[in-house]
Amino acid sequence: MEFAEKVRVLRALRGISQSDLAEITGIPGTYLSNIETGKVLPSESWDRCIRLGLGWTPAVDAALDALEAAMAVPEEAE
Numbered sequence: 001m002e003f004a005e006k007v008r009v010l011r012a013l014r015g016i017s018q019s020d021l022a023e024i025t026g027i028p029g030t031y032l033s034n035i036e037t038g039k040v041l042p043s044e045s046w047d048r049c050i051r052l053g054l055g056w057t058p059a060v061d062a063a064l065d066a067l068e069a070a071m072a073v074p075e076e077a078e
Contacts, residue, residue: 001068003047004038009064010054011036025049 001009011021018036022029027046034040035050042050050056 001064002038003041004036006056006061006064007050007054008036010056010060014054016054021050021053024053 011018016024018032019029022032025032025046026049031040035042
């Protein structure tokens with residue numbers, strides 16, 4: 001799961017709107033939108049702000065990766 005998708009998923013799970021997250025983090029809404037759509041990657045400091053704002057810990061990151069793996073559609077044998 002890419003960074004942008006993780007931001008969208010965690011924001012939705014937390015029930016936080018994009019504008020709320022922008023306010024929490026201090027990141028301009030238009031820039032946050034570009035982060036969520038994968039158009040840009042945040043700077044290290046904004047990455048940290050997003051992670052803090054969403055409660056995104058290493059354990060949460062691992063859980064998102066595990067969820068993605070569990071939801072993967074197995075390739076059919078040819």
